[in-house]
Amino acid sequence: AQKVTQAQTEISVVEKEDVTLDCVYETRDTTYYLFWYKQPPSGELVFLIRRNSFDEQNEISGRYSWNFQKSTSSFNFTITASQVVDSAVYFCALSEGGYSSASKIIFGSGTRLSIRP
Amino acid sequence: NAGVTQTPKFQVLKTGQSMTLQCAQDMNHEYMSWYRQDPGMGLRLIHYSVGAGITDQGEVPNGYNVSRSTTEDFPLRLLSAAPSQTSVYFCASSLRLAGAGYEQYFGPGTRLTVT
Numbered sequence: 001a002q003k004v005t006q007a008q009t010e011i012s013v014v015e016k017e018d019v020t021l022d023c024v025y026e027t028r029d030t031t032y033y034l035f036w037y038k039q040p041p042s043g044e045l046v047f048l049i050r051r052n053s054f055d056e057q058n059e060i061s062g063r064y065s066w067n068f069q070k071s072t073s074s075f076n077f078t079i080t081a082s083q084v085v086d087s088a089v090y091f092c093a094l095s096e097g098g099y100s101s102a103s104k105i106i107f108g109s110g111t112r113l114s115i116r117p
Numbered sequence: 118n119a120g121v122t123q124t125p126k127f128q129v130l131k132t133g134q135s136m137t138l139q140c141a142q143d144m145n146h147e148y149m150s151w152y153r154q155d156p157g158m159g160l161r162l163i164h165y166s167v168g169a170g171i172t173d174q175g176e177v178p179n180g181y182n183v184s185r186s187t188t189e190d191f192p193l194r195l196l197s198a199a200p201s202q203t204s205v206y207f208c209a210s211s212l213r214l215a216g217a218g219y220e221q222y223f224g225p226g227t228r229l230t231v232t
Contacts, residue, residue, distance in 0.1 A: 009157070035221070045160075045207065045223040091159055104175065105150070105209075105221060107159040 002027050004094045006108035013082055014116050021077040021111045023092030029053075034068065034075045035093040035105065045091075051075065079113075087115045119143050121224035123208050129230045130198040138193040138227050140208030148211045148219070149191040150175070151183065153204040154226075160207065166191055198231045205229070 003026040013019045025034065036048040049059060051068050059066045063080045079086050089112045095105040124139045142149065150165040152175075162175030166185040180202060182194040191210075195202060205228050211221040 004159075006159075033219075043205070044225055047221065047223075050220070093160075104162060104165060106162065106176075107152075109157060109159040 002094050002096060002104075002106045004092050004106055004108035006090075006092055006111050008111045009109070010112045010114070012114040012116060015084055016081050018078060018080050019082050019113065021079075021090050021092075021113065023075045023077065023108060025073050025075065025092070025094045027073075027094060027096055029096040032094060032096045035091075035095070036066065036075075036077050037091045037093065037107075039089040039091065039110070041088070048077075082113075082115045084115045084117055087113060089113070121208055121210050121222050123206075123224035123227050125227060126225065127228050129232065130195070131232055132198060132200060134198050136195055136198065138195075138206055138208075138229070140191045140193065140224060141189050142191075142210040142222070143189065144210060144212065144222070145188060146210035146212045146222075147188070148213070149185065150209045150211075150221075151181070151191070151193045152207045152209065153177065153202075154207060155204050163193065163206075195229075200231045203229060203231045 005024045032053045034051045038046040056068050065078045067076045089110045091110045092108045093105045121142045147168045151163040152160040154160050161177045163181050164183040166172045169185050169188050172183050172185055185191050205226050207226050208224040209221050211219045213219040
């Protein structure tokens with residue numbers, strides 16, 4: 001069965017600090033997809049990244065970076081030089097491969113990130 | 118191109134009332150889903166559909182019905198509202214990309230309160 005664990009319920013850091021959000025997943029499939037979404041205070045869900053299970057390359061996008069490690073079933077998200085606008089709830093999500101995988105994305109419980117000026 | 122639209126944005130129901138949350142997408146996506154979001158619990162999948170005429174249950178289907186008569190629309194019906202169904206509801210649609218997984222698009226959400 002699928003499961004996504006985000007053990008950090010809330011994180012608060014001072015602006016310009018680096019912060020890492022942890023995500024640990026469980027799946028029996030060899031083909032699966034991992035995602036990160038951002039939910040700012042306005043409430044919409046913003047897609048950040050998708051990663052295929054066959055692609056373990058880490059990814060960097062500006063101040064954001066993602067570390068995917070199959071050996072530890074983790075897909076961690078780091079924000080470098082955090083800014084107040086990064087304050088949001090961040091969700092990690094997992095979907096197993098298969099015909100209906102696009103519709104069965106399972107979410108973690110989210111990490112509320114607060115960046116203090 | 119409006120993406121995924123949901124109506125209404127806010128709704129208050131009394132216990133026992135029924136209603137339908139509307140969801141529509143204009144991207145010709147095959148896959149659509151309904152999630153509910155409760156504090157501290159992330160998003161939980163209610164029902165999903167892999168195409169017109171095909172639906173299936175997610176994690177928390179009890180108390181909800183869905184149908185998919187067209188590619189564009191995926192309404193969610195609350196049969197007899199209960200206070201436990203107070204939540205924010207998100208509809209999503211996704212497009213499978215050849216060899217690269219897929220992209221999921223979320224609607225803006227419907228905030229439902231059952232008193």
